[in-house]
Amino acid sequence: MLQKTKKRGISDLKIAVVVAQDRNHNIVALKAGTGRVKAEEIDAAIGKYIHPSALLCTDTATNYKKFAKIKGLQHETINERQKQL
Numbered sequence: 001m002l003q004k005t006k007k008r009g010i011s012d013l014k015i016a017v018v019v020a021q022d023r024n025h026n027i028v029a030l031k032a033g034t035g036r037v038k039a040e041e042i043d044a045a046i047g048k049y050i051h052p053s054a055l056l057c058t059d060t061a062t063n064y065k066k067f068a069k070i071k072g073l074q075h076e077t078i079n080e081r082q083k084q085l
């Protein structure tokens with residue numbers, strides 16, 4: 001039976017989906033877990049799709065920084081609040 005959460009945001013009742021897109025617009029979207037996703041869960045979900053020479057562009061969540069370190073990837077963060085262009 002599905003339970004409805006009363007609050008927005010991250011919850012163990014919500015499925016975390018990790019999405020990656022390459023420069024050719026190929027997309028992979030896979031379930032990484034529930035609740036707050038760990039770097040190891042990101043790696044298990046999409047790690048095999050990320051080439052070692054890829055540039056990883058993400059929001060500022062720290063789990064992506066750790067994922068990039070695990071995979072040896074160059075990592076750039078995008079902070080929408082700072083209106084980076």
